Amino acid sequence: MLNLFKKLSNTGVRSSSIFQERHSLQDHALLYLVDLDCPDSDAALNVSSLHLRLPYRWLVLHQKMHQNSYNIRYLWNLPLFIDSDFVLAIRNGDKFMLSELHKPSTNGPTYSNPRGYYSGVFVDTRSNKLFFRRRQDVMGHPLTMANVIQNSNTSMYHLPREDRLELQHDPIAKLSWMHVHIAFQMLNATPRYIFSHRWGYKRNGQWSGMINDLNTGRADLGTNCVASSDRLSVVVFTDSISKFQVKFIFRQPPLSYVSNxxxxxxxxxxxxxxxxxxxxxxxxxxxxxxxxxxxxxxxxxxxxxxxxxxxxxxxxxxxxxxxxxxxxxxxxxxxxxxxxxxxxxxxxxxxxxxxxxxxAPSNTIKTLEQLANSKMTIAALDVDYNRFVLKAEKDPIRHLIYKKIEPEKGTAQYYSLNEGVERVRQGLFAFHSITDSVYRRMEETYLETEKCDIMEVDFMNALDPFVPVYKHSPYLELLRVTFKRIHESGIQAALHKRIFVPKPRCTRKISAFSSVGLLNLRPVVIFMVYGITASILILLVEILLHKM
Known part of the structure; x- marks a missing residue:
């Protein structure tokens, strides 16, 4: 062993006999070397299952002439999940036969695949040098996705069938499931699904909704959601497969409302x-x-x-x-x-x-501060994420907007999708919701002249949403690479255009009749009030002078 350490040191490789992690940034460069003929080899392999998986690598040596059947059977019982880089090298004379051990499913059998042999020169016999290519077949292992349903329970029927019906309800969950279903097919996994009515927020130390399903092991991955620091303790965000946006949507107020x-x-x-x-x-x-x-x-x-x-x-x-x-x-x-x-x-x-x-519409409201200080009614879609997201912001401007939506005295400004979009059409109303659902409803109900002054303002300033996967899932890397391949192949863009509705475009600016109210004539009314007041004062002065 001492000679081995000296030779490794001479080649620039640091080595240690102490099983102790020093820095997580060095995990990908760490190799565990175990000799089964050593008396304490079982203790060295009896470590946490996390150390038997990526990014750690293992090389286990065994002498065939001194074969210990107990040790070999013990290796097959180890939690060598599908992301394990565990190599068994069996020596037969001057030749080493190398094979990889892994389990496609957590409770399934262990498979051995040839990696190569060494007899002075290493010969690689792997079918593919890419780790993903060698492990992309999970052999029918069931993978479960947690889908967030908030708009309508009918989505539980339409989502697994992918019939593209009632897309105004839960479009994020439906599009995410389409992507994940394709990923399951690429991995040869058996697709399973469960439903939740919340994205998942931490209250009193306990998680709720989809994040709780991932944390408790009921699901392997979930619907696209916004990444947050507290969720990172439970899940890992892989790739963005359904790039939705949550914004305030409103029609710019008429020019006469903001200017003379x-x-x-x-x-x-x-x-x-x-x-x-x-x-x-x-x-x-x-x-x-x-x-x-x-x-x-x-x-x-x-x-x-x-x-x-x-x-x-x-x-x-x-x-x-x-x-x-x-x-x-x-x-x-x-x-x-x-x-x-x-x-x-x-x-x-x-x-x-x-x-x-x-x-003519105005163009005065472009920022969140201008929206907060305007005379518009500010409201939000009646779903749970709005209550958590709006309340969590501590910025003064955002807190002011939250107080307008949920005043201390009065009725909270939460509306259904149809009612909120209708109020936006009537004007002087800002509605916070997922943009796709609002724009789909606008395309169905708005006139062409009512689409020309639609404006949106971002409240969250968040990055694109990502797919959450359980933090210690052995299928994390497989799913991450699969989502990248779906994106690079153009499937993601095709599904996105098929499901999502963009912001309505103003194709023709047609003049429409609009009634004139007192608010439009406010400067004229004020001028008349001043004139009448001045005339009365002059009349009183004239009467006073006449009597004198």
């Missing part, structure tokens, strides 16, 4: 030019009427030549209302005709822009 549309038709320079035009028109009308008074005298239908009447006439022309008093001379009338004609074109352009702006 009566100031938007013209730019600042145009407004300045209009003011200057009104001032110039007022001054020219004042000069014309003043000259008429001096030459013709006053009359009841003639402007009296003061600046107030000139201003009133110009404002009347600006608003296309007209005035009962007008100039009598041809020069004044030509001037008045020019003012009315020019301001008529301006009035028509302004009115047309107002009509367009009344129907």
């Amino acid at each position: 549309i009566f100031t938007l038709p013209f730019s600042l320079n145009v407004w300045v030019a209009i003011i200057l035009s009104v001032i110039i028109s007022t001054f020219t009308v004042f000069l014309a009427t003043r000259w008429e008074i001096m030459s013709l005298g006053k009359s009841q239908t003639q402007l009296d030549g003061n600046i107030g009447d000139a201003m009133l006439l110009t404002v009347s022309a600006l608003s296309q209302q007209g005035c009962s008093m007008e100039p009598r001379k041809i020069s004044g009338r030509i001037m008045l005709f020019v003012v009315f004609t020019a301001l008529m074109a301006l009035y028509a352009a302004y009115s047309a822009n107002i009509v367009v702006l009344l129907q």
Whole structure:
């Protein structure tokens, strides 16, 4: 043994006779060497089953001329699961015959496959050098998937049949099962399934739902779910086979709800030019009427030549209302005709822009903070993950949104899918749900004009969901590689396009009739209130001055 350690050291290989782990990052480079002819070989093999599996490797030596049948039988009883890299080298003279031992199923028999032989030069006789290729046949061993059903119990009937019916219910579970079923077929495994109504959250030290099924051994893998730090203590996340997203979906509020549309038709320079035009028109009308008074005298239908009447006439022309008093001379009338004609074109352009702006959506809500500070009603789909996910966030903005959904006083804003999508269609309503289910319902019920202002905001900022597998499952690497092959072959993309519905596209922006409410005319109403208030105050001042 000492000579062996010296030779290993000379070749740069560290060795030790102490069975002690130093660092988990070195596990893949660790090889256990056991000689069955040693008296304590049984004790060396009597270790935890985790050490007999990947990433650890084993090389067990045995002398055929001193064969101990007890030791050989003992090897066949070891928990050498399908991911074990356990090599038995039997010496016969100067030649070593190497074979691999593993069990395709946890309770099945142990199989021996030739690895090669060594007689001065190693000859590899493996059918394939890739570990996955040699172990991809689990020989019909049953593998169980835990499927999360939350929308409808009818999914328990449609999911195993893969009939693509009622895809609006539990699309994530159905798509995940399609991928996993293909993976089971590639591994020659017997597919089995169970159902759960929760993804799995830890409360009072106990897991619930799908994660509990994995932790207790009822299932080998589960439906695609979002990775979290607490779940990593129980499961390992392999690959993303059903890339769903959970977001707030809403229609952008009308522009009149967030801006004063009566100031938007013209730019600042145009407004300045209009003011200057009104001032110039007022001054020219004042000069014309003043000259008429001096030459013709006053009359009841003639402007009296003061600046107030000139201003009133110009404002009347600006608003296309007209005035009962007008100039009598041809020069004044030509001037008045020019003012009315020019301001008529301006009035028509302004009115047309107002009509367009009344129907235009805004683009003001793009972030979570803007959504939280808006006047929109914020709600969520009535499923368990929304209650856990929304409550778990401690960020001030996200906590504010959670308080709007679940206020301390009042009714919680949780709705069914159909009711939530209908409220989104009516406007000023943000709905937190899996996007696929919402978009599928929108494609069925929305008009083309109602699809053009759909917006989404991410609340979780999470990575793509992944397939959870029991942390100590011997089939972890096989499933991981199989999912990669499904992705690389294009099967995953084909199934995704077949099942999922993307965000509705606005193919044609068709103008639709929309009624105008008081909220659209809020600036006008405020202006009228100010005007009425000012007129009443002026009236009171005039009465007071008259009595004095």
